[in-house]
Amino acid sequence: MGVKHWMIVALLALAAAAHAGPTVESWQTSRGTKVMFVNAPDLPMVDVRVVLDAGSARDGDLAGLAGFTSAMLTEGAGEWDADDLALRLEERAIQLGSGSLRDMAWVNLRSLIEPEVLEVALDSAAAVLAEPRFDADALERVRQQMQIAVRRSLQSPSTVAKQRFFQTLYADHPYAHPPSGTEASLAAISRDDLERFHRRYYAAANAVVAIVGAVDRQTAEDIAERVTRRLPVGQHAPALPAPPAVSGSELRESFPSTQTHIYVGQSGMARHDPDYFPLYVGNHVLGGGSLVSTLGEEVRNKRGLSYSVYSYFSPMRVQGPFLMVAQTKNEQADEALQVMRETLLRFVEQGPSEKELEAAKQNLIGGFPLRIASNGKIVTYLAMMGFYDYPLDWLDTLPGKLAAVNVAQVRDAFARRINAPGGIAVIVGGSG
Amino acid sequence: MLCVRTCLAVLLLAALPAVAEISEFRLENGMKIIVKPDHRAPVAVSQVWYRVGASYEPDGITGISHALEHMMFKGTKDVGPGEFSKTISALGGTENAFTGRDYTAYFETLAVEHLDKALELEADRMRNLLLDEAEFAKEIEVVKEERRLRTEDKPSGKVYEQFNAVAWRASPYQTPTIGWMNDLEQMALEDLADWYRRWYAPNNAILVVVGDVQPEAVLEMANRHFGPLPAGDTRGQKAPAEPPQRGETRVEVKVPARQPYLLMGYKTPVVGHAEEPWEPHALFVLSSVLDGGNSARLARELVRGKGIAASAGADYDTYSRLPGMLLLDGTPRDGRSIAEVEAALREAVARLRTELIDEAELQRVVTKAIASKVFQADSLFAQAMEIGMLETIGLDWRLLEGEIEALKAVTPEQVRTVAQRYLVDENLTVATLTPLPMEQQARPAVAADGGRHGS
Numbered sequence: 001m002g003v004k005h006w007m008i009v010a011l012l013a014l015a016a017a018a019h020a021g022p023t024v025e026s027w028q029t030s031r032g033t034k035v036m037f038v039n040a041p042d043l044p045m046v047d048v049r050v051v052l053d054a055g056s057a058r059d060g061d062l063a064g065l066a067g068f069t070s071a072m073l074t075e076g077a078g079e080w081d082a083d084d085l086a087l088r089l090e091e092r093a094i095q096l097g098s099g100s101l102r103d104m105a106w107v108n109l110r111s112l113i114e115p116e117v118l119e120v121a122l123d124s125a126a127a128v129l130a131e132p133r134f135d136a137d138a139l140e141r142v143r144q145q146m147q148i149a150v151r152r153s154l155q156s157p158s159t160v161a162k163q164r165f166f167q168t169l170y171a172d173h174p175y176a177h178p179p180s181g182t183e184a185s186l187a188a189i190s191r192d193d194l195e196r197f198h199r200r201y202y203a204a205a206n207a208v209v210a211i212v213g214a215v216d217r218q219t220a221e222d223i224a225e226r227v228t229r230r231l232p233v234g235q236h237a238p239a240l241p242a243p244p245a246v247s248g249s250e251l252r253e254s255f256p257s258t259q260t261h262i263y264v265g266q267s268g269m270a271r272h273d274p275d276y277f278p279l280y281v282g283n284h285v286l287g288g289g290s291l292v293s294t295l296g297e298e299v300r301n302k303r304g305l306s307y308s309v310y311s312y313f314s315p316m317r318v319q320g321p322f323l324m325v326a327q328t329k330n331e332q333a334d335e336a337l338q339v340m341r342e343t344l345l346r347f348v349e350q351g352p353s354e355k356e357l358e359a360a361k362q363n364l365i366g367g368f369p370l371r372i373a374s375n376g377k378i379v380t381y382l383a384m385m386g387f388y389d390y391p392l393d394w395l396d397t398l399p400g401k402l403a404a405v406n407v408a409q410v411r412d413a414f415a416r417r418i419n420a421p422g423g424i425a426v427i428v429g430g431s432g
Numbered sequence: 433m434l435c436v437r438t439c440l441a442v443l444l445l446a447a448l449p450a451v452a453e454i455s456e457f458r459l460e461n462g463m464k465i466i467v468k469p470d471h472r473a474p475v476a477v478s479q480v481w482y483r484v485g486a487s488y489e490p491d492g493i494t495g496i497s498h499a500l501e502h503m504m505f506k507g508t509k510d511v512g513p514g515e516f517s518k519t520i521s522a523l524g525g526t527e528n529a530f531t532g533r534d535y536t537a538y539f540e541t542l543a544v545e546h547l548d549k550a551l552e553l554e555a556d557r558m559r560n561l562l563l564d565e566a567e568f569a570k571e572i573e574v575v576k577e578e579r580r581l582r583t584e585d586k587p588s589g590k591v592y593e594q595f596n597a598v599a600w601r602a603s604p605y606q607t608p609t610i611g612w613m614n615d616l617e618q619m620a621l622e623d624l625a626d627w628y629r630r631w632y633a634p635n636n637a638i639l640v641v642v643g644d645v646q647p648e649a650v651l652e653m654a655n656r657h658f659g660p661l662p663a664g665d666t667r668g669q670k671a672p673a674e675p676p677q678r679g680e681t682r683v684e685v686k687v688p689a690r691q692p693y694l695l696m697g698y699k700t701p702v703v704g705h706a707e708e709p710w711e712p713h714a715l716f717v718l719s720s721v722l723d724g725g726n727s728a729r730l731a732r733e734l735v736r737g738k739g740i741a742a743s744a745g746a747d748y749d750t751y752s753r754l755p756g757m758l759l760l761d762g763t764p765r766d767g768r769s770i771a772e773v774e775a776a777l778r779e780a781v782a783r784l785r786t787e788l789i790d791e792a793e794l795q796r797v798v799t800k801a802i803a804s805k806v807f808q809a810d811s812l813f814a815q816a817m818e819i820g821m822l823e824t825i826g827l828d829w830r831l832l833e834g835e836i837e838a839l840k841a842v843t844p845e846q847v848r849t850v851a852q853r854y855l856v857d858e859n860l861t862v863a864t865l866t867p868l869p870m871e872q873q874a875r876p877a878v879a880a881d882g883g884r885h886g887s
Contacts, residue, residue: 148766
């Protein structure tokens with residue numbers, strides 16, 4: 001008891017010491033876009049990340065529509081076609097890119113703060129966000145590039161397994177289909193579809209701007225205004241439906257590979273889940289630590305079954321998945337699956353030991369400064385915090401919340417949330 | 433127009449972070465210590481680089497550097513198996529290792545007050561590793577799984593391995609870093625013990641620390657932990673020179689896949705192995721003119737203009753221990769063939785042999801290089817990598833200071849000259865991936881209430 005008490009005191013001290021998060025400022029642009037800003041004066045550069053609720057969860061019947069729209073942004077915008085745009089950016093070494101996943105679409109800008117350079121960077125970003133041209137030749141080219149990317153990704157048993165897992169877990173929910181779309185769904189998307197999607201979701205009210213760099217508040221306000229000024233005000237995307245309740249099943253699929261890829265999991269948690277911290281810290285013990293975890297010990301270190309074994313919760317707007325992943329040579333697939341399931345079952349029944357939990361907390365709290373050690377990392381956090389409506393002091397309060405998690409909470413949360421014997425298992429590999 | 437761009441490059445040059453603050457020390461046992469302070473956050477990255485990697489490995493034990501890297505986490509006299517990782521983890525750190533053709537490196541990223549512990553642990557495993565038979569028996573299986581994941585089941589990985597195997601007649605760059613499967617099968621603990629004794633010594637190692645540190649303090653720590661270690665008898669490894677290639681080499685790789693792929697490489701010099709010192713920089717410029725971004729020639733002409741390739745790229749490393757290759761790769765668009773992509777890439781190369789590149793293209797390369805220096809300064813890890821990679825192949829980190837000047841000095845004529853000298857058919861290797869059917873068939877989902885647990 002004395003030892004435990006001492007450890008808690010030590011952790012709280014550690015949490016307090018790690019308290020020095022960056023000072024986050026926030027405001028709204030004149031058109032209603034939320035802005036998150038951290039001043040980082042050391043390097044003569046600025047990162048701007050604009051995130052929109054325009055991920056594949058908004059695809060509707062056209063899988064890949066959000067991804068296709070995002071991919072078209074930098075293929076010509078405003079008065080510039082794809083060639084012009086690439087040239088004006090690269091003459092000034094400006095990095096401008098776009099992407100999307102299930103919840104979120106984003107446009108990233110990284111530029112030196114030399115005024116002439118920044119000027120061009122901001123104008124280009126504003127055009128890319130608000131005025132993509134969807135030129136016919138670019139559109140057909142990107143469609144094919146995306147179809148080819150889909151084919152290439154399906155050369156990997158891991159991609160196939162993960163896609164099957166999401167399809168099984170989410171059934172007819174908008175998280176079910178792959179954000180990349182399918183060859184057929186991409187073929188069916190028209191220019192009208194892209195323009196309609198863009199008009200609806202690339203709107204000031206549906207966007208958050210995060211800025212980190214060697215600019216003062218006034219300049220940051222100006223940056224946010226300029227980047228979003230051509231967007232329609234529009235509306236925030238509607239709430240997503242709750243995922244369906246899916247009971248456990250096992251899916252085996254054969255694949256011409258020497259390894260079998262195993263995905264085992266179930267419904268996990270949402271961003272503002274009341275069990276967020278117990279589940280997050282608990283999973284760090286189970287399979288979250290990079291070289292130190294229970295799954296790593298059982299599957300890799302003790303038995304040499306797999307190179308890469310881990311588990312994670314993917315917290316999303318509505319419940320994201322909880323997943324355990326491993327891959328092993330085909331003959332050992334059943335053994336690996338069994339070890340993974342037994343490890344989870346034991347973890348849910350017994351929870352982590354005091355010592356394991358303390359070690360995980362020490363890693364997470366002590367590692368906190370590393371997570372915010374670069375502008376690139378901070379801007380990603382800011383955008384995420386803005387997107388999911390986290391309070392401004394979220395980074396500051398994080399170490400304290402991690403420190404407060406105890407074994408009973410983890411055991412209780414896992415017992416309520418994780419149905420160890422009932423999960424979905426997808427097994428893809430040679431001789432299935 | 434030209435002036436606008438040139439003036440811009442001059443302006444950007446002012447943005448360059450000073451690199452003069454790097455400190456270099458050498459311990460009495462020969463270990464080199466390089467420290468670069470970066471006080472933006474209270475963290476530090478420590479990297480210990482050993483001058484050994486896949487290109488040092490004789491046939492029959494390929495993959496041994498990488499296998500040993502795995503075993504370095506399995507304990508010493510004082511630190512039990514897995515304890516290294518647990519200790520760093522409990523200090524909030526992340527740690528891992530990586531093996532390449534020319535190096536094996538171990539790193540920790542952690543709050544700066546724990547740097548001392550990281551160095552203590554690294555020093556311990558530099559000379560005191562326990563190589564245990566039971567641990568090895570399991571770990572070599574993990575390595576084989578890694579090979580299956582990265583190479584056996586990955587079409588592009590397979591192509592790359594075959595490509596290197598046929599491109600090099602004698603150069604050890606033919607060796608896959610992960611090792612051939614059969615060599616992993618026959619690898620023995622004594623092989624690892626020999627390898628460890630031979631290469632893991634302070635006089636064959638470089639410590640690079642970047643972060644919120646004072647150079648003298650790091651030296652003091654390094655001296656305390658690494659100083660007592662005895663120097664080793666590191667004789668180096670004689671590398672066979674690659675004989676001149678006398679004609680084009682081709683290899684076809686047939687594996688289950690859905691998409692064809694093309695990889696081409698011209699043998700080229702690198703810094704330290706060039707006839708004239710500007711050649712590698714001219715090759716870097718050439719590679720960037722082809723693939724320095726979306727405005728570069730391959731994206732503009734092959735992907736967008738002619739619409740032959742879905743993707744096309746070029747890659748060249750200015751620095752490596754032995755001469756390497758300028759690589760080109762591509763994937764055809766639907767309705768186009770691998771042969772058309774190859775013809776288009778060859779045509780792009782032929783143009784470089786006959787025509788001068790534009791001043792504007794050259795300027796874009798310089799501008800990008802300057803900005804990259806600034807952007808790279810945002811990452812402690814990238815800063816340490818850059819230094820470690822140079823040092824480990826026997827080059828001086830001070831070369832980094834002259835990099836921009838070296839690029840600015842490259843002329844369009846020099847770019848044409850290196851194209852004429854090196855990017856010629858006699859010097860070319862071509863690998864193509866021919867997809868075999870994947871014969872994929874789904875089985876019906878089985879309801880398994882309660883799972884198959886215990887079955």
